[in-house]
Amino acid sequence: MADDVLSQSEIDKLLSALSDGTVSAEEVKADEEQKKIKTYDFKRPDKFSKDQIRTLFMLHESFSRLLNTYLSTHLRTLVNVEVASVEQLTYQEFVQSLANPSVISILAVPPLKGNIILEVNTEIAFAFIDRVFGGEGKTGIKPRVLTEIEEVVMKRFIDTAMGHLKEAWSNVVEFRPSLEATESNPQFTQIVPPSDMVVIVTIQMKVGDVEGMMNICIPYLVLEPVMSKLTTTFWVASSVSKDDDPEQVKILQKKIERTEVPFVVQLGSVDITINEFLTLGFGDVLQMDAKVNDNLLCMVGHKPKFYCRPGTSGKKMAVQITKIINEGDEDTDE
Structure with missing residues (x-):
């Protein structure tokens, strides 16, 4: 009132x-x-404040964006990854909520003490595996334990997820996640006592037409040393200071400079029939459409970027850039 x-x-x-x-x-x-x-339940004390829960939500939104980019590129299909909820439960309640079997990974996160759990729904796991093997990602497989080959494929997914999780948490703490064990039965994953409080980050995933969940279980014991940093003020301030750090800019520039891209020079093209192609033999000559004085097209990746003239540099074949193609580029320096 x-x-x-x-x-x-x-x-x-x-x-x-x-x-x-x-x-x-x-x-x-x-x-x-x-x-x-x-009303206060002493069996389930609130270990995390609303601000800390909000910070964890923001942290794993960054993780979801990184994972979404990786899956979209790697699987070449429509992928959607987003945080559905962040809540605190007892560890026993979390274990009882998991399906059996599940794809459960137990991770160590030194220098933080203890372990965290990364659990992936079997529907999402089988959709990922099907896409990796060249399928459409539509699975009607009943939940079952993964085979050895499927475990190897999922380990690649877990390794990538750990890298993105490390990057998302870098503003709060620098930990080094590593895979300690994998399980399919939730009852065999006792990383903390049943009554201990944990924070559960539930991530909604969609791979093609298949939808499922991925859960990240982080015990209070693991987060206790960094609880003071789990505030939106600290996290935003750290993000801004890190983005403006000249050292980070130099590191990013070096990574970009070391990136390898294919550079292809097209000498010309010719149209032939299938019958002519089948009758080609050693010593046959094909006359292409390019003339001796024509500029050749240079492809960087899959995009045309330059025109050039063929020649030699010492004893090696080389090309001389004659023109830059700026079409399609935004804010291109002349």
């Missing part, structure tokens, strides 16, 4: 009831005191 705003007519009715004796002042006071009582 203390938080509600009463209208003038409600105030008049209340004063009238008090004056008539219909409602006593003691009843109003007792009712107000009763509403101040807050």
